[in-house]
Amino acid sequence: MKKIIINYRLAYFGLLLAFLTQSCAKDKNGDRLLFSIDQDIALGEQVAHTVDSTYRAKGQLIERNNSRYAPAYQHLDAIVNRVLSSGQVAYKDEFKWDTKIIKDDKTLNAFATPGGHIYVFSGLIKYLDNEDQFAGVLGHEIAHADKRHTTKQLQTQYGINLLLAIVVGENQGALTQIATGLTGLKFGRDAEREADDFSVVYLSGTNYACNGAAGFFQKTQSENQSAGVPEFLSTHPDPGNRIEAINNKAQQQGCKTTPSGSTSFTQMKNILNQ
Ligand SMILES: [Zn+2]
Structure with a gap:
């Protein structure tokens, strides 16, 4: 017995x-998360839908079907596709990777939802000097989604049960809170460091200067920035360390650090000024 x-x-x-x-x-990525990839995708859809409607209500979402901005989206999609085609993005085929522009010239920011919906504020695009810097920043945001930093952070902050409830369409209040809080979501230093590193790795498979993200930090350092604190700087008080780390990673990768000299970025900025 x-x-x-x-x-x-x-x-x-x-x-x-x-x-x-x-x-x-x-x-x-070699991580063990209770949340599955399908749940990342489903949560991302819900969050992106709410982000869209929040900025649409304020008249700030630049719609993809707005013909005036169509060339800006063509430029944006081409840059994102180059970064995604580096062969280094783990969830390139699974995640949505739709990137949208929010018309807000005062905000120097970009953010990612789980499942790869990326949002970029017009203020950031106008602030950057060249396309390589922009590709670097996009690479950083793509890494936050691809390495599932956003999911991990939301899981820590809200708990898995709440996220699962949102996936099945419950708890609209929490969904709105998450969607509006993404601009200020604080990642740990390790996640920021990893997103910086992978920005270099992704860009090393493109014609862009692989340390493009460092150019952004150099710019914020040289100009005393008062027009809103980018998400990047809110988590890392010392951009100097990040510039060094990004450049070290570029050296380690052996990738090129001379800007691509693309002129389409200026055209993109001009379209956003219309
Ligand atoms: Zn970040």
Whole structure:
């Protein structure tokens, strides 16, 4: 009889182990998250929908079907596609990777939802000097989604049950809170460092200067910035360390650091000034 009980226990632990192994399988980044990739995608859809309607209500979302801004979106999509085609983005095919522009010239920011919806404020685009810097910043945001930093941060902040409720369409209040809070979502230093590193890795597979993101930090350092604190700077008080780290990573990768000299970025800025 005792043997049978032991066998039952073994079977129970076997099942438990099988469940845990399945639900905590390593993702493509080698991380174990309770939240699955499909749930990242579903949460991202809900959050992006709410972000869209929030900025649309304020008249700030530049719609993709607005013909006046169509060339700006063509430029933007081309840059994003170059970064995505580097062969280094783990969830290139699974995530949505739609990038939208929010018309707000005072905000120097960009953010990503889980599942790869990227938002860029017009203020950031106008602030940057060249397309390589912009590609670097986009690479940083793509990394936050691809490395699932946003999901991990939201899971820590809100708990998995709340996120799962949002995935199935419940708790609109929390969804709105998350969507509007993404601009100020603070990641840990490790996540920021990893996003900077992968910006270099992604860009090393393109014609852009792979340390493009460093150019952004150099600019914020040389000009005393008062027009809103970018998400980047709110988590890292010393951009100097980041410039050095990005340049070190570029050296390590052996990738080119001379700007591509693309002229389409100026055209993009001009369109946003219309
Ligand atoms: Zn960041």
